[in-house]
Amino acid sequence: MKKFLHLIGAATLALSLAACGGTDEEAPDTGADEAGEPQEEAVTLSVGASAVPHAEILEAAKPLLAEEGIELEIVPFQDYILPNHALRDGDIDANYFQTPGYLEMQIEENDYDFVSIGEVHAEPIGIYSQEYSSLDELPEGANIIMSDSISDHGRILPIFERAGLIELDVAEGELATVDNIVSNPKNLRFGETQVEARMLAPSFESGEGDAVAINTNYALEGGIDIEQYGIAFEGEDVLQPNLIVVRAEDEERPEVLKLLEVLQSEEIEQFILETYNGAVIPISQ
8 A cells, every 4th residue: 555655756746846947857938039039930932033144143142031031942043934923823933034125025924923023133135246346336137146035135225226237116115016117228137046045055156147146144154255256245225134023912922122222232333342343233222
């Protein structure tokens, strides 16, 4: 009997110690910080971007967003079509790669319910040549390779018009096409060879055409020496900015507005200036 009562007492003591936290086991994680305040979980924001420079700029923004409780997931794309498909389908929360002219064209063609929430940087389209050092040196009938994106044509052709090589029948600032060329004394051949924008750098490297019009992001990604081979660029007064684009329903979402705020910050502006040496131009706010 005494032995039985002793066992009961030992069991009761063990239960009392457990209830009072008298064991070595750690208390379960309640999600509170050391002061006892509940900790907020980081919000994940998924952004689709071209690899260079957009994804690199986003990488620089990651720690700044983390300080605001936003975990940035960067989804790189190699073309200009899939980032908008992914945004439409809800696979990403925003994308960062396109200009106003391209966005307008894509919305019209695909009925996307997208909006731009702001501008981050601009990239001049450049004319590159391995053989000639200026537009004036281009020979009669020179073949100018361009991307198959018509919105890019509206940025490329004015470069030649400003140089006095062609005339267009549209006002400056309006997107022109090859059909808008009304004077072309050298019979320069525009658009006879069109390739996907991501293939422009390989076309240049393989020596195709007399000159190639290349988007700066693909020139950087392709390792082209911009200073050595770039013979003409868009004027800074007509540059189209690269946008942060979201579904219209997310236009006021706090996380995407914070993303824009960080990307327009002085820290990111300095990163762009120091990293790209003028090939990428931050938009002054």
